[in-house]
Amino acid sequence: xxxxxxxxxxxxxRYVRQTLASRLGVLFxxxxxxxxxxxxxxxxxDIDLGGAGDSWQTLVPGLLVQLGLFSSAFAGFTxxxxxxxxxxxRLRVTPVSRLALLLGRLVRDVLxxxxxxxxxxxxxxxxxxxxxxxxxxIGFVLVGVLAASLASLSYALAMRVTSPQEFAPVINSLNxxxxxxxxxxxxxxxxxxxxxxxxxxxxxxxVVDAVRDAFMGHYGGTLALGALVALALAAASLxxxxxxxxxxxx
Amino acid sequence: MPAAIRTAGLTRTFHTKNRTVxxxxxxxxxxxxxxxxxxxxxxGAGKTTTLRMLTxxxxxxxxxxxxxxxxxxxxxRGVRKRIGYVAQAGGVDPVVSVxxxxxxxxxxxxxxxxEAARRTEELAQDLxxxxxxxxxCRALSGGQRRRLDIAxxxxxxxxxxxxxxxxxxxxxxxxxxxxxxxxxxxxQRGMTVFLTTHYLDEADALADRLVVVDDGRVAAQxxxxxxxxxxxxxxxxxxxxxxxxLTGREAKRETERAxxxx
Ligand SMILES: Nc1ncnc2c1ncn2[C@@H]1O[C@H](COP(=O)(O)OP(=O)(O)OP(=O)(O)O)[C@@H](O)[C@H]1O
Ligand SMILES: [Mg+2]
Numbered sequence: 187x188x189x190x191x192x193x194x195x196x197x198x199x200r201y202v203r204q205t206l207a208s209r210l211g212v213l214f215x216x217x218x219x220x221x222x223x224x225x226x227x228x229x230x231x232d233i234d235l236g237g238a239g240d241s242w243q244t245l246v247p248g249l250l251v252q253l254g255l256f257s258s259a260f261a262g263f264t265x266x267x268x269x270x271x272x273x274x275x276r277l278r279v280t281p282v283s284r285l286a287l288l289l290g291r292l293v294r295d296v297l298x299x300x301x302x303x304x305x306x307x308x309x310x311x312x313x314x315x316x317x318x319x320x321x322x323x324i325g326f327v328l329v330g331v332l333a334a335s336l337a338s339l340s341y342a343l344a345m346r347v348t349s350p351q352e353f354a355p356v357i358n359s360l361n362x363x364x365x366x367x368x369x370x371x372x373x374x375x376x377x378x379x380x381x382x383x384x385x386x387x388x389x390x391x392x393v394v395d396a397v398r399d400a401f402m403g404h405y406g407g408t409l410a411l412g413a414l415v416a417l418a419l420a421a422a423s424l425x426x427x428x429x430x431x432x433x434x435x436x
Numbered sequence: 437m438p439a440a441i442r443t444a445g446l447t448r449t450f451h452t453k454n455r456t457v458x459x460x461x462x463x464x465x466x467x468x469x470x471x472x473x474x475x476x477x478x479x480g481a482g483k484t485t486t487l488r489m490l491t492x493x494x495x496x497x498x499x500x501x502x503x504x505x506x507x508x509x510x511x512x513r514g515v516r517k518r519i520g521y522v523a524q525a526g527g528v529d530p531v532v533s534v535x536x537x538x539x540x541x542x543x544x545x546x547x548x549x550x551e552a553a554r555r556t557e558e559l560a561q562d563l564x565x566x567x568x569x570x571x572x573c574r575a576l577s578g579g580q581r582r583r584l585d586i587a588x589x590x591x592x593x594x595x596x597x598x599x600x601x602x603x604x605x606x607x608x609x610x611x612x613x614x615x616x617x618x619x620x621x622x623x624q625r626g627m628t629v630f631l632t633t634h635y636l637d638e639a640d641a642l643a644d645r646l647v648v649v650d651d652g653r654v655a656a657q658x659x660x661x662x663x664x665x666x667x668x669x670x671x672x673x674x675x676x677x678x679x680x681x682l683t684g685r686e687a688k689r690e691t692e693r694a695x696x697x698x
Contacts, residue, residue, distance in 0.1 A: 276527030280544040281516045
């Protein structure tokens with residue numbers, strides 16, 4: 187166990203240093219949600235969004251989940267590139283714990299997401315977002331858990347495929363429908379019944395609703411359901427990721 | 437002294453969409469400690485596949501092996517602690533600095549931070565990388581890259597080193613340097629070296645013993661002199677003649693091997 191922790195720390199350190207060395211990349215990942223916030227957010231100000239909160243309490247949580255979805259869905263891409271350079275095999279010849287190769291990357295991904303989320307929320311506050319600090323913190327944790335699950339699926343896929351040409355289409359064809367169907371930009375409460383019904387099959391929807399409630403300071407059933415969905419998703423995808431990484435180490 | 441490597445019936449079959457490739461079909465070999473073994477064979481003979489099995493990267497389809505005193509299947513972690521491996525195409529990240537790669541590698545072998553920093557300096561000195569430590573790996577020449585790959589594999593002072601075509605793409609000067617290095621590792625540290633090569637002069641000059649593989653099987657083994665005499669026709673024949681007689685192919689010629697149909 188202590189092996190796993192130490193190894194995870196070493197691997198995480200390697201990637202955190204890489205991320206810090208390319209701060210521009212971190213900002214670049216934030217560009218899209220920031221554009222939405224600045225150029226789309228003001229349009230929502232006086233529209234009835236069907237929920238309890240104001241427009242910023244609706245939009246910012248959605249953008250956080252979107253940020254988590256996109257960055258983690260493509261996380262496997264970096265692994266794929268490392269694999270092509272032989273880095274993954276080199277790491278696997280060392281006695282490092284196979285699981286640490288996955289967990290170390292996830293630690294970096296979540297830390298990076300937190301840094302980006304913080305910036306996004308601060309810009310949101312400048313535009314008029316008002317939310318309890320505890321609610322925002324809960325929202326971050328939910329988005330972090332969601333992102334870690336998706337990133338681990340993405341890494342598992344990257345371990346199994348051999349080229350970006352196999353990887354990208356799978357991610358793209360899953361990601362966009364997921365974003366559209368989880369009510370990220372506008373709440374699904376606005377959707378016609380059939381669309382609302384379909385969206386109930388997309389797990390991210392519950393997380394979006396939960397983060398919105400947290401940002402409004404409503405700590406009730408919606409939040410609990412979202413947390414439960416996020417945890418179930420995390421358990422399933424970490425389990426799968428672990429299996430793939432362990433097996434690749436045979 | 438127990439052997440550094442002992443394999444029995446090592447086999448690996450790959451299943452792809454519509455075909456089966458028997459890359460390695462039952463390899464039995466023994467490598468003594470301190471030996472430099474040359475593993476020769478035409479393209480697609482199964483050299484890399486054998487190496488990847490012996491370094492725990494690839495599970496054998498069947499067969500058994502003891503590597504550096506540990507059972508390959510039962511104790512892969514024990515094997516990993518004792519071996520170093522330089523893959524055919526290397527394994528450093530182009531965007532990461534040479535120092536970062538060497539230090540992280542040392543940390544993965546459980547050196548403390550100060551130890552890892554010291555080991556990095558030591559290895560850089562040993563492999564003439566000191567002036568390159570702050571460069572990103574992508575900014576190294578082919579020869580410098582090779583030296584870094586080898587430095588990475590030597591981090592934990594392994595007792596057994598696997599080199600997959602270490603001199604491919606190097607100029608004659610760098611090749612000679614690398615031969616020198618391999619000899620030095622054996623002389624100074626008693627390291628066992630298992631290296632694959634396409635170059636017969638390299639095998640001749642460097643290896644104590646040769647194993648020629650073809651089509652996933654051991655076609656012959658012995659010292660260079662033995663192989664020349666036995667398969668080349670006379671002790672004065674070249675290794676090239678022996679290689680041709682054994683594999684029916686020129687060394688270093690690209691060959692398209694027909695896969696086994698399912
Ligand atoms: N992952 C894989 N999936 C399917 N077939 C493979 C795989 N790896 C190797 N092979 C096949 O196994 C055979 C042996 O390949 P291997 O790489 O071991 O040869 P080699 O002796 O190292 O050749 P070279 O001298 O070209 O490096 C080849 O026919 C190759 O196509
Ligand atoms: Mg090869």
